[in-house]
Amino acid sequence: MDHAPTRAMSAPAGTPVGLSQGSHTRGGVGESTLRPDGTLKVTGEFAYASDLWHEDMLWGCTLRSPHAHAEIRSIDVSEALAQPGVHAVLTYDDLPCEVRHYGLEIQDTPALAQGRVRYHGEPVALVAADHPETARRAAAKIRVDYAELPVVTDEASATAEDAPLLHPGREDHHAGHVPHPNIVHRQPIIRGDVAAARERADVIVTGEYEVGMQDQAFLGPESGLAVPAEDGGVDLYIATQWLHSDLRQIAPVLGLPEEKVRMTLSGVGGAFGGREDLSMQIHACLLALRTGRPVKMVYNRFESFFGHVHRHPAKLHYEHGATRDGKITHMACRIVLDGGAYASSSPAVVGNASSLSAGPYVIDNVDIEAIALYTNNPPCGAMRGFGAVQACFAYEAQMDRLAAELDMDPVEFRQLNAMSQGAVMPTGQEVDAPAPVAELLRRVKAMPMPPEKQWEAAGEAVDVRELPGGLSNTTHGEGVVRGVGYAVGIKNVGFSEGFDDYSTARVRLEVVGGEPVAVVHTAMAEVGQGGITVHAQIARTELGVARVIIDPADTRVGSAGSTSASRQTYVTGGAVKHTCEAVREKVLELGRARFGTYHPAWATAELLLEGGKVVTDGGEVLADLAEVLQDEAVDIEREWRHRPTVAFDRHTGQGDGHVQYSFAAHRAVVEVDTELGMVKVIELACAQDVGKAVNPLSVAGQIQGGTTQGLGLALMEEIVVDPETAKVRNPSFTDYLIPTILDTPSIPVDVLELADEHAPYGLRGVGEAPTLSSTPAVVAAIRQATGLALNRVPVRPEHLTGT
Amino acid sequence: MRVTFTVNGREQSADDVWEGESLLYVLRERLGLPGSKNACEQGECGSCTVRLDGLPVCACLVAAGQVEGREVVTVEGLAEHARERAAGCATGACGTGLDEARKWAARPSDGAAGGDLAPIQQAFIDAGAVQCGFCTPGLLVAADELLERNPEPSDADIREALSGNLCRCTGYEKILDAVRLAAARTGEAV
Amino acid sequence: MDFLRPASWEEALAAKAEHPTAVPIAGGTDVMVEINFDHRRPEYLLDLNRIGELSEWEVGADGGTVRLGASVSYTRIMEQLRDRLPGLALAAHTVGSPQIRNRGSVGGNLGAASPAGDAHPALLSAGAEVEVESVRGTRLIPVEEFYTGVKRNALQPDELIRRVHIKTADGPQQFSKVGTRNAMVIAVCAFGLALHPRTRTVKTGIGSAAPTPVRAAVAEDFLNAALDEGGFWDSGKRITPSIAQKFAELCSAACNPIDDVRGSAKYRRHAVGIMARRTLGWAWESYRDGGTSKGEAQCA
Numbered sequence A: 001m002d003h004a005p006t007r008a009m010s011a012p013a014g015t016p017v018g019l020s021q022g023s024h025t026r027g028g029v030g031e032s033t034l035r036p037d038g039t040l041k042v043t044g045e046f047a048y049a050s051d052l053w054h055e056d057m058l059w060g061c062t063l064r065s066p067h068a069h070a071e072i073r074s075i076d077v078s079e080a081l082a083q084p085g086v087h088a089v090l091t092y093d094d095l096p097c098e099v100r101h102y103g104l105e106i107q108d109t110p111a112l113a114q115g116r117v118r119y120h121g122e123p124v125a126l127v128a129a130d131h132p133e134t135a136r137r138a139a140a141k142i143r144v145d146y147a148e149l150p151v152v153t154d155e156a157s158a159t160a161e162d163a164p165l166l167h168p169g170r171e172d173h174h175a176g177h178v179p180h181p182n183i184v185h186r187q188p189i190i191r192g193d194v195a196a197a198r199e200r201a202d203v204i205v206t207g208e209y210e211v212g213m214q215d216q217a218f219l220g221p222e223s224g225l226a227v228p229a230e231d232g233g234v235d236l237y238i239a240t241q242w243l244h245s246d247l248r249q250i251a252p253v254l255g256l257p258e259e260k261v262r263m264t265l266s267g268v269g270g271a272f273g274g275r276e277d278l279s280m281q282i283h284a285c286l287l288a289l290r291t292g293r294p295v296k297m298v299y300n301r302f303e304s305f306f307g308h309v310h311r312h313p314a315k316l317h318y319e320h321g322a323t324r325d326g327k328i329t330h331m332a333c334r335i336v337l338d339g340g341a342y343a344s345s346s347p348a349v350v351g352n353a354s355s356l357s358a359g360p361y362v363i364d365n366v367d368i369e370a371i372a373l374y375t376n377n378p379p380c381g382a383m384r385g386f387g388a389v390q391a392c393f394a395y396e397a398q399m400d401r402l403a404a405e406l407d408m409d410p411v412e413f414r415q416l417n418a419m420s421q422g423a424v425m426p427t428g429q430e431v432d433a434p435a436p437v438a439e440l441l442r443r444v445k446a447m448p449m450p451p452e453k454q455w456e457a458a459g460e461a462v463d464v465r466e467l468p469g470g471l472s473n474t475t476h477g478e479g480v481v482r483g484v485g486y487a488v489g490i491k492n493v494g495f496s497e498g499f500d501d502y503s504t505a506r507v508r509l510e511v512v513g514g515e516p517v518a519v520v521h522t523a524m525a526e527v528g529q530g531g532i533t534v535h536a537q538i539a540r541t542e543l544g545v546a547r548v549i550i551d552p553a554d555t556r557v558g559s560a561g562s563t564s565a566s567r568q569t570y571v572t573g574g575a576v577k578h579t580c581e582a583v584r585e586k587v588l589e590l591g592r593a594r595f596g597t598y599h600p601a602w603a604t605a606e607l608l609l610e611g612g613k614v615v616t617d618g619g620e621v622l623a624d625l626a627e628v629l630q631d632e633a634v635d636i637e638r639e640w641r642h643r644p645t646v647a648f649d650r651h652t653g654q655g656d657g658h659v660q661y662s663f664a665a666h667r668a669v670v671e672v673d674t675e676l677g678m679v680k681v682i683e684l685a686c687a688q689d690v691g692k693a694v695n696p697l698s699v700a701g702q703i704q705g706g707t708t709q710g711l712g713l714a715l716m717e718e719i720v721v722d723p724e725t726a727k728v729r730n731p732s733f734t735d736y737l738i739p740t741i742l743d744t745p746s747i748p749v750d751v752l753e754l755a756d757e758h759a760p761y762g763l764r765g766v767g768e769a770p771t772l773s774s775t776p777a778v779v780a781a782i783r784q785a786t787g788l789a790l791n792r793v794p795v796r797p798e799h800l801t802g803t
Numbered sequence B: 001m002r003v004t005f006t007v008n009g010r011e012q013s014a015d016d017v018w019e020g021e022s023l024l025y026v027l028r029e030r031l032g033l034p035g036s037k038n039a040c041e042q043g044e045c046g047s048c049t050v051r052l053d054g055l056p057v058c059a060c061l062v063a064a065g066q067v068e069g070r071e072v073v074t075v076e077g078l079a080e081h082a083r084e085r086a087a088g089c090a091t092g093a094c095g096t097g098l099d100e101a102r103k104w105a106a107r108p109s110d111g112a113a114g115g116d117l118a119p120i121q122q123a124f125i126d127a128g129a130v131q132c133g134f135c136t137p138g139l140l141v142a143a144d145e146l147l148e149r150n151p152e153p154s155d156a157d158i159r160e161a162l163s164g165n166l167c168r169c170t171g172y173e174k175i176l177d178a179v180r181l182a183a184a185r186t187g188e189a190v
Numbered sequence C: 001m002d003f004l005r006p007a008s009w010e011e012a013l014a015a016k017a018e019h020p021t022a023v024p025i026a027g028g029t030d031v032m033v034e035i036n037f038d039h040r041r042p043e044y045l046l047d048l049n050r051i052g053e054l055s056e057w058e059v060g061a062d063g064g065t066v067r068l069g070a071s072v073s074y075t076r077i078m079e080q081l082r083d084r085l086p087g088l089a090l091a092a093h094t095v096g097s098p099q100i101r102n103r104g105s106v107g108g109n110l111g112a113a114s115p116a117g118d119a120h121p122a123l124l125s126a127g128a129e130v131e132v133e134s135v136r137g138t139r140l141i142p143v144e145e146f147y148t149g150v151k152r153n154a155l156q157p158d159e160l161i162r163r164v165h166i167k168t169a170d171g172p173q174q175f176s177k178v179g180t181r182n183a184m185v186i187a188v189c190a191f192g193l194a195l196h197p198r199t200r201t202v203k204t205g206i207g208s209a210a211p212t213p214v215r216a217a218v219a220e221d222f223l224n225a226a227l228d229e230g231g232f233w234d235s236g237k238r239i240t241p242s243i244a245q246k247f248a249e250l251c252s253a254a255c256n257p258i259d260d261v262r263g264s265a266k267y268r269r270h271a272v273g274i275m276a277r278r279t280l281g282w283a284w285e286s287y288r289d290g291g292t293s294k295g296e297a298q299c300a
Helices: A038-043 A132-139 A194-200 A243-254 A281-291 A301-307 A346-355 A388-405 A410-417 A437-446 A531-543 A568-595 A625-629 A696-715 A769-786 A797-801 B023-030 B075-086 B119-126 B136-149 B155-161 B173-189 C009-018 C031-036 C074-080 C086-093 C106-112 C119-126 C217-229 C241-253 C265-288
Strands: A019-021 A058-064 A070-076 A086-090 A123-129 A143-148 A183-191 A203-211 A223-228 A234-238 A261-265 A295-298 A314-322 A328-338 A366-373 A480-493 A502-512 A515-521 A547-550 A607-610 A613-616 A621-624 A634-641 A660-673 A678-689 A749-752 B003-007 B010-014 B049-052 B055-058 B071-073 C002-004 C023-025 C044-047 C057-059 C065-069 C128-134 C137-142 C147-149 C160-167 C173-178 C189-196 C201-207
Touching (some): A038 B075, A038 B136, A058 A132, A058 A281, A058 A301, A086 A132, A123 A132, A123 A281, A183 A346, A194 A314, A194 A328, A203 A388, A223 A281, A234 A243, A234 A281, A243 A261, A243 A281, A281 A295, A314 A388, A328 A346, A346 A366, A346 A388, A388 A410, A388 A769, A410 A437, A410 A480, A437 A660, A437 A678, A480 A769, A502 A531, A502 A568, A502 A625, A515 A531, A515 A568, A515 A625, A531 A568, A568 A613, A568 A621, A568 A625, A568 A634, A613 A625, A660 A696, A678 A696, A678 A769, A696 A749, A696 B173, B023 B049, B055 B136, B071 B075, B075 B136, B119 B136, B136 B155, B136 B173, B155 B173, C009 C044, C009 C128, C009 C160, C023 C031, C074 C086, C086 C119, C086 C189, C106 C119, C106 C160, C119 C128, C119 C160, C119 C173, C119 C189, C201 C217, C201 C265, C241 C265
Parallel strands (some): A058 A295, A234 A261, A328 A366, A515 A547, B003 B071, C002 C044
Antiparallel strands (some): A058 A123, A070 A143, A086 A123, A183 A366, A203 A314, A223 A234, A223 A295, A314 A328, A480 A660, A502 A515, A607 A613, A613 A621, B049 B055, B049 B071, C057 C065, C128 C160, C173 C189
């Protein structure tokens, strides 16, 4: 690294800087203002966690288990440590204090494997060296003596009488309530009388469904830089979804008080749930503290597949009944989620899967059970849609089958049973905001259909790019059949089940160069969703200033909660709004003190901040902000909470467990080469209610991105785990396929804005709902084209050709 | 080993390069040009797309030693490259580009560097084609090369040209919009 | 690791003779993946990029053969050889992505000898010989004999691939590939087919459905006999569905596939049959139209 360009010695290169966003327009809530980080991102200057660099830094490397389940008899690091250029090799025995495990809810995950590995790819040892290749070569020289153990990989093997226990002696708060120690959590929901309703049903439809293990496949692999500090602490620059949750898990394992672990958010290359759990955070800090040198860790794509949790694969059994006139009588379901070797967020995923398992329909009689297993499969946790995705695939398939049984139009059947405001969830919770389910379906159905046979449109020659298989030239129209499918889903917004879900914002208003400037500081992880854009808009709207600076997210300000659960615009947006209101009050106080005697309106009128001025609600200008503030800065930090929720009853599942619901509907148009089993999605239209589109451009981007991830799950995305060995078979972008631009159709979006009066600006979290209904809509369309049942996603060519 | 090549119009050398290192590693870790991204390191995502003697390639699949004496353009040099092209010369020998070609860059102060961007860069910002941004540098290099070859691409042309660049955030719709926008603006400016 | 940078073909042969374990690298699209992911740590990398002649192609004196330099990129094959080598041009268009096609080459496909290499079925169906050379001399190896096992080929440790001699198309050619995505996808299986009106034969190539790329010899024999007996070459009449079906079945039967994460063996057999029937139909239609196949259904 001798010839690396000189950069600042004191701080790592590429640490985040404040993002400044001025605007000549108002640039407030409801406008499609542009990203404040856009210019940095298009010039290549935006510093992602993997771009960080520090004088004297070392490279960290993880040795991972080649087995899914094994006892570690011994580890010999002597040869690795002796390699030139190697500065440290660490194993479980080197952990500095008594706390050696971490976890989001249940602290069951060892920072490094302790005597036993429970899944393929579990971290066993760490190396720090002066070049990544040196570190890799040294890691290969660590001798680990494994004795392989039998694996449990599904419900039958995990709950068998003699099943090896993943975590013997569990003491977590779910342990006393589960039927088997290899079940992380179980949530039943009982409401009404299913047995009686079943008697009334004219048709009953049952089905078994399966959802494969999807990966978030964010493009920026896990990475970070840990810099040891003079006070014995550590500064960690990291790509994460939730700084303070990381901090709470990291500090105890390092044996440091939280104030000595200072975290700063680096550029995050996507997240989608995959950065809610820790990856290399503790490891980089351990190596930095051990070596006294900055340590950078960057996973490659292969390691990334082992470095984060995935979407729970699921098996779902559903029974629905309906009367001849098309009203659903009851629903019974059992959802088995595979949580893999460690708990991660499995309990919360169970809560979501169970409470949302009925979908956006009015069903008075339900008998629901969801469980998550401990197995030797890869750990699963948060991914966009969080338990609701799996359920939606199954209940939407059931809706189509019920409609077919009743000889009804599938959209009309859904509309007949669709919930609306005031409906009661299976949990007994009333939906107390608009729930325009029937309207979303109507809108998506009303969109114009894409033209038929577009491959012929170009003229005489067939354009294979418009056909299934594309440039692979597999069909010139032979065997191609069109299908159309619909689906709609329901997703909760925000953290549920009594979790104290809050966010913190600090807002400072001052005059710089004669112009009022608002500085917004939160710990919100900007992972690409555009939260920083929205914060600037909120500050403009609330404080009437043109110029807003967004400070880098770090742990010097209170927690913002996670960038997940579609919650950040709601909760941290709410915190920014709330704090801006406090700042405004303070400014007006100042104004009254300074100018109150000059104009009676200071005392009597409702005053606003607009265009850099204090104005009355009648529009009369009372003072310039610059005059009011002079050289004083108003600087306030506030926490903000949404309405509290309660835990679901352990036996009946009753309780007002969710904050808000969001709804999206899709219409998929596909063309299937029925002979080869190849699918081309022609169009995937979406209608979604977003309450208030705070930034319409970003809202469309969220809907289209979520829709495409749903398409991926429908057609190609699955981490394949060998059922015999529990080893991952496709940890690469060669064999874990995500949609390319040639696989992704046009995605027209129709946005509804029906305000939720409980939420800031009436907004509704948008990120996840479109990920739910996209998958079942695509599969419904394939079913229509092929007449096949297709009870599993992703749908493979084998499923379509019976091979 | 030592490797010397031209990056964004300037000759650069890197020393002590390990023989197995990729061009991507040399750019990112030795030359202070981390704009090209390391998302898969197996040619399956396009995040590291650079121009090598004019052609878009995955920098992760070019051995560092193979670029000796050759010319590389990365996202960091894209604006300059576009300026020179607009000035009628994409070879790097023509000096500063013409401002006339950049009339589209009229949107004020939504970013720090405003008018210094290539048309495709500005279009990505304006169309909402950037979310997490990790795919963005590679997409920009690929899209810019497409517009250089084909100033009025059809949607199918755009999709084909960008089929080597994965994006996980946007669902590609806004990326298509951005390329259409850049093509339209460049067309107007000529 | 050492990085060898020969400036000429002769230097490259000398280097390979001196260091037979040296791994040749041209486009890097296979070799660099293995290095990046720690699957391979060769003692020597032998860079072929500086040898200009490897990136050139020419037509043989009789016009019947294209002599394709080992490093000619897939992009250039698509752009420059669509008329002479339509099957290979179609195959080239399915390789990876534009970025990969700018670097990857037929020499690389042959050197790696992966059964999934996209060029193989096109080479097999067109008819090709691989020109390999060492300081000891030159050999021309029929492409059928070049593949010797899974990711194994007939190269001696001191030999390098210089060129591939591919018969210029004398009739329509087709190529199809099944993958679970529309771009950047490794073949689940692939099929190449070429009509050779001059010899009144049809040749095939199957990719990713056996330990090596193979021709469906029995299917070819059946079809050649059936076309001959039915007088199809002269009359130009449509091939009957029963002949096409039998041909497809025999092509399926020529497969010896495995189940893997990309596809089942059963699906591969099935898909090869479908592709055989369809490509034969397309190629024959083109022959009936009197064209020498510009590879209809290509796009801009």
